[in-house]
Amino acid sequence: MVEDIVKETKGKGVSAPATGNAAIIASRLKDISTTEEHSRIITGISELDRVLGGGIVLGSVVLLGGEPGAGKSTLLLQLCGAISRQVNVLYITGEESTRQIKLRATRLRVEEENIMLAAETDIGSICDLVEQTKPGIVVIDSIQTMHCAEISSSAGSVSQVKECTARLLTVAKTLEIPTFIVGHVNKDGAIAGPKVMEHIVDTVLYFEGDKMLPYRVLRAAKNRYGSTNEIGMFDMTGTGLKVIENPSKLLLEGRPIGVSGNCVACTMEGTRPILSEIQALVTKTGFGTPRRAASGFDFNRMNLLLAVLEKRAGYFLGNLDVYINIVGGLELDETACDLSVCLAVVSSLMDKPVPDDMIAIGEVGLGGEVRNVTNLEYRLRESQRMGFVRAVVPKHSLAQIDPKEFNTMELLGVTYVKQAIQLL
Known part of the structure; x- marks a missing residue:
C-alpha cells in the first residue's frame, strides 16, 4: 500500500477563461528547428556511439540496465573519461563513496580533469546541484538508491523510483543535459522498478554478458533517436572495457x-x-x-x-x-x-x-x-x-x-x- 497525498491545485477550472501567461502556445511543425535540439555528442567509444544511433542527443535520458558485475559502472566511468575532453561531467553515486570512484578511475586510467563527483541520494539536492553546475552530462548510479523526501516509502520502491526518474527527466529536458541512469535488474533480467520508468526515458540499454567470459554485449531495447537492432561488443580486461572492432575474427x-x-x-x-x-x-x-x-x-x-x-x-x-x-x-x-x-x-x-x-x-x-x-x-x-x-x-x-x-x-x-x- 502506498499513501498518496492529495493537494488542492491552484489551477483554474475548466470553464474559467485563460488569462495572462498561463495560456498554452502551439507552434507550427515546420517552424520548429532541429539543428540544436538533435545535435549529438560523439563519445569517442565507437561501439557505444553505434548503439546510441551516432552519439548522445542533447537532453536525452538513457537508462542502462544489466546484471550485477556486468560492468555498468565501468562503462559509464570510461564514458565520462572519454567525453570529459569536450564537456564537464557530473557523476552522482549512491552506492559508493567518492574515494572508491577515484580508485576505479585510477585503475581505468580515466582523465579526471573535468569530472565532478558527488555521493548523494536525495533527489532534490541532486536536481539543485545539476541546476547550479549545469554540466554537459550527468550520470546517476543508481536510480534504486535515490529517494524523494516528499514520499515516505523507502528507496528502491515503485513510487520512489518513478518519482526520482520523473524529476531527473524534467531537469534533463529543461536544461538540455544528457543524463545516464543506472538501473538494477530483477531475477527475471528486467529492470527493477515500474515499467513506466522505461516508457518515460528516451533510450533503454542492456549490458549483457556471461561472468565467466570476458565478452560483453550492449543492446538497445528502446531508442527514440536510432535503431534498436544495433549491438556493441566489448572485451572486459584488467584495465577496463576494450572495444571489439571485428567480432567475427x-x-x-x-x-x-x-x-x-x-x-x-x-x-x-x-x-x-x-x-x-x-x-x-x-x-x-x-x-x-x-x-x-x-x-x-x-x-x-x-x-x-x-x-x-x-x-x-x-x-x-x-x-x-x-x-x-x-x-x-x-x-x-x-x-x-x-x-x-x-x-x-x-x-x-x-x-x-x-x-x-x-x-x-x-x-x-x-x-x-x-x-x-x-x-x-x-x-x-x-x-x-x-x-x-x-x-x-x-x-x-x-x-x-x-x-x-x-x-x-x-x-x-x-x-x-x-x-x-x-x-x-
Missing part, C-alpha cells in the same frame, strides 16, 4: 580444424554481420529418453530442426542425445542459422567434418526446404572478408546476387536441406 579464433560437429553461421545484428561457430554433439543416450540441450540457441527451434532432419532427410535421432552450443556466449535467435545447425548435427552424427572453408546460410522450413534470408549480400561479403571460399545459400537467392562481387567465393545454391547435407 574474435569469435572464430581457436576454431578446431577438421573436427566433426562444427559449422560457421552468419547472423545480422542490426547492420552488422557477425560470424559465429555452431557446435553440435550427437551421442548415444544412456537413458530411456534422449537428452536435448542448447546453449545460445532456442531450444524449441532445435527440436523443430531435429524433427525436420528425421522426417525430410532420413536421419534417425530418436535414441540419441543432441547438444547444441554457440561459441563465445552469443544468443543466436535468427532463423538464418537453421542450415548451419542442421549441417553441424549431421556432421556430428556421421562423424564427417564440415569443410573448414565452407559457411552455411539459410532458413529451414518444415518441408525440409531452404528459404531465403534477409541481407544475404552483407553476410556473404563478411564471409568473403574472413576467408571463406564456399557458401551454401538458398538457390532462390542466387538470382538476386551479382556473382562478380564474390569472384573469390563459390556459391552453392540448394533447395532442400538434403541437398546441403550431400555437400559434406
Whole structure:
C-alpha cells in the first residue's frame, strides 16, 4: 500500500477563461528547428556511439540496465573519461563513496580533469546541484538508491523510483543535459522498478554478458533517436572495457580444424554481420529418453530442426542425445542459422567434418526446404572478408546476387536441406 497525498491545485477550472501567461502556445511543425535540439555528442567509444544511433542527443535520458558485475559502472566511468575532453561531467553515486570512484578511475586510467563527483541520494539536492553546475552530462548510479523526501516509502520502491526518474527527466529536458541512469535488474533480467520508468526515458540499454567470459554485449531495447537492432561488443580486461572492432575474427579464433560437429553461421545484428561457430554433439543416450540441450540457441527451434532432419532427410535421432552450443556466449535467435545447425548435427552424427572453408546460410522450413534470408549480400561479403571460399545459400537467392562481387567465393545454391547435407 502506498499513501498518496492529495493537494488542492491552484489551477483554474475548466470553464474559467485563460488569462495572462498561463495560456498554452502551439507552434507550427515546420517552424520548429532541429539543428540544436538533435545535435549529438560523439563519445569517442565507437561501439557505444553505434548503439546510441551516432552519439548522445542533447537532453536525452538513457537508462542502462544489466546484471550485477556486468560492468555498468565501468562503462559509464570510461564514458565520462572519454567525453570529459569536450564537456564537464557530473557523476552522482549512491552506492559508493567518492574515494572508491577515484580508485576505479585510477585503475581505468580515466582523465579526471573535468569530472565532478558527488555521493548523494536525495533527489532534490541532486536536481539543485545539476541546476547550479549545469554540466554537459550527468550520470546517476543508481536510480534504486535515490529517494524523494516528499514520499515516505523507502528507496528502491515503485513510487520512489518513478518519482526520482520523473524529476531527473524534467531537469534533463529543461536544461538540455544528457543524463545516464543506472538501473538494477530483477531475477527475471528486467529492470527493477515500474515499467513506466522505461516508457518515460528516451533510450533503454542492456549490458549483457556471461561472468565467466570476458565478452560483453550492449543492446538497445528502446531508442527514440536510432535503431534498436544495433549491438556493441566489448572485451572486459584488467584495465577496463576494450572495444571489439571485428567480432567475427574474435569469435572464430581457436576454431578446431577438421573436427566433426562444427559449422560457421552468419547472423545480422542490426547492420552488422557477425560470424559465429555452431557446435553440435550427437551421442548415444544412456537413458530411456534422449537428452536435448542448447546453449545460445532456442531450444524449441532445435527440436523443430531435429524433427525436420528425421522426417525430410532420413536421419534417425530418436535414441540419441543432441547438444547444441554457440561459441563465445552469443544468443543466436535468427532463423538464418537453421542450415548451419542442421549441417553441424549431421556432421556430428556421421562423424564427417564440415569443410573448414565452407559457411552455411539459410532458413529451414518444415518441408525440409531452404528459404531465403534477409541481407544475404552483407553476410556473404563478411564471409568473403574472413576467408571463406564456399557458401551454401538458398538457390532462390542466387538470382538476386551479382556473382562478380564474390569472384573469390563459390556459391552453392540448394533447395532442400538434403541437398546441403550431400555437400559434406
